[in-house]
Amino acid sequence: MPVRRTLRVVRRYWRVLVRWFQHYTAPARRAWRRSLQIRVVSLTLVASSLLVGTFGWFIADRSAEILLSRTKDEVSSSLNGKVAYAYKQLTVHPLARDPELPNTIAATVNDLFDGDPAEDGGSVISIRAANHPDLGAVTLPNVDTRQLVTPEMVRAVAESGSVAQQIRTAEIDGQTVKYLVYGSPVQTKFGHVELYYMVPLTTEDRTANQIRTTVLATGIALVFLLGVVAGLVTRLVVNPVRVAARTAQRLSAGLLDQRMKVTGEDDLALLAAAFNQMAANLQRQIVRLEEMSRLQRRFTSDVSHELRTPLTTVRMAADLIFSERDSFEPAVARSAELLQAELDRFEDLLTDLLEISRFDAGFAALDAEHTDLLPIVQRVAERLTGLADRAGVELDLRLPEAPVIAEIDPRRVERVLRNLVGNAIEHAEGKPVVITVATDEAAVAITVRDYGIGLKPGEERLVFNRFWRADPSRARQTGGTGLGLSISVEDARLHGGWLEAWGAPGEGAQFRLTLPVRAGDRLVAAPLPLIPRDRPAATGEPAEVS
Structure with a gap:
């Protein structure tokens, strides 16, 4: 736990x-x-920093190595001279017990000493007589060299008789100094002594630090200049692209006369000229299409209006003939009934064409008011009861007990429901049609569910196209115009709502109308699922699409 x-x-x-x-x-x-410019400049700074940093580190490291190597050569040469001098001074003593040997060693160290490290960073000289039991190390200046001459170095010089070197750091008179330490045996008649020569690396360290500082400052300045150059170069390229983007946005907003400024003859100027040419072609095409669309809408509207006058005359004659059909022969009476039905369908088609032309022209207006949707649903069901009885379809209303109030256009919502329920009855194949209403704080949803032939994959979007039918071979019972669902989806959009369809072969179909409770609100979710809950293979609610 x-x-x-x-x-x-x-x-x-x-x-x-x-x-x-x-x-x-x-x-x-x-x-x-x-920002493309920020990305390019940032990547340039990172890449140049890595490159300049690596190169600077290599230069500084190589400079330090060269300085140290030169110092080692000088110290090694100086050590050879000091060893020769010490040999010359000490070889006059044949025995280690010679009482004058300590004085000679002290004098030799004094002669070899060439500076005070506490004052000018001079070297340190130390001679150690290993085989003289009473004589320790003699050092000038008188400093503690135990930090500089390690036991390992003493063994290397005393036992192997070879020259040894190392770099050590020691604190002398309160100052921390780095030393290059050399140790060499000096062969004498009474045996060998050890000569230790310790040279401070203060000057070399100072020079190396100056080199590192110079390289660092130069690298920073170089990286900064590279960033500035990258920013300027990127700006030269990005600015025309930004201008093109802003121009394209203005074009998409409908300002078709917007063009880019062409300067020079380089690639960017070629891009601007090509963009302007494309914009001009698009403008011509859009103007041409708008003109064709306007003529088409005007033609549809004019034809619909012009057909009203002869249709009224034909309607009056047809009504007169239809009212006297009982006195006609059966074939003539049947023709009168067909004439009346087709006139009704033709009149509905003209009405739908006029409505579609208003949507296309953008003249459709929403006459919204606070309305209870339950009476509208009941009224649609009552008007289509006769059609449902003839098709052998039962209408099942599943309505909440409380009123469902929303700010809607009652005429348009009733037309949408009439189209949805009529289509459901036509495709129900004698099975029930279920109408469900639900609401929440933000939206109201109405679903119309049938258990007929259903929809094939992809047809849930095609079903709202004008004059589209899932099965053209099926005979219509409702005598629809093929524009009902197209008008319905426009009515839903005019409310700021959704009209969606779901269907599966053999499982029927369900249409869902979702409207905001308050006109102008944006829909986020629907109170009812689009995929029916009674579907055997239901997989859940898909994502909402506004």
């Missing part, structure tokens, strides 16, 4: 840290996504 509790606490703090990081880095991440 403590482990689980600890893991929960860690995960909680981790989520808080991630949210904090995302909150404070959001402006930078947004600028990175939106």
Whole structure:
């Protein structure tokens, strides 16, 4: 349990840290996504920093190595001279017990000493007589060399009789100094002594640090200049692209006369000229299409209006003939009934064409008012009861007990429901049609469900196209015009709502009308699912699409 509790606490703090990081880095991440110039300059700075940093480190490291190598050569040469001098001074003593040997060693160290490290960073000389039991190391200046001459180095010089070197750091008179330490045996008649020559590397370190500082400053300046150059070059390229983007936005907003300024003869000028040519062609095509669309809408509207006058005359004659059909022969009476039905369908087609032309022209207006939808649904069901009885279809209304009030256009909503229920009865194949109403605080939804032939995959979008039918071979019972669902989806959009369809072969279909409770509100979700809950293979509600 403590482990689980600890893991929960860690995960909680981790989520808080991630949210904090995302909150404070959001402006930078947004600028990175939106600005090509920032990305190019940033990548240039990173790449140039890595390159200049690697090159600078190599230069500084090689410079330090060269300085150290030169110092080693000088110290090694100087050591050879000091070893020769010490040999010359000490070889006059044949025995290690010679009482004058300590004085000679001290004098030799004094002669070889060439500076005070506490004052000018001079070297340190130390001679150690290993086989003289009473004589220790003689050192000038009188400093503690135990930090510089390590036991390992003493063994290397005393036992192997070879020259040894090392770099050590010691604190002398309160100052930390780095020394290059050389140790060499000096062969004498009474045996060998050890000569240690310690040279401070203060000057070399100072020079190396100056080189590093110079390389660092030069690298920073170079990276900064590269960033400035990258910014200027990117700006030369990005600015025309931004101008093209803004021009394209204005074109998409309907300002078809917008053009880019063409300057020079380079590739960017060629791009601007090509863009202007494309914009001019688009403008001509759009103007041509708008003119054709306007003529088409005007033609549809004019034809619909012009057909009203002869249709009224034909309607009066047909009504007169239809009222006297009982006195006609059966064949003539049947012809009168067909004439009356086709005139009704023709009149509906003219009405739908006029309505479609108003939608196309953008003249359709919403006459919204607070209305209870339940009486509208009941009224549609009552008017289509006769059609349902003739088709052997039962209408099942599933309505809430409380009123469903929404700000809608009653005429348009009733027309949508009449089209949906009529289509459901036509395709129900004698099975029930279920009409369901539900509401929440933001939206009201009405579904019309049938269990007929259903829809094939992809037909749920085609069903709202004008004059489209799922099965053209089927005989119509409702005598529809083929424009009902197209007008219905426009009515739904005019309300700011959705009209969606679902269907599967052999499982029937369901249409869902979703409207906002308050006119002008934006829909987010629907109170009823689009995929029916009674579907055997239901997989769940798909994502809402506004």
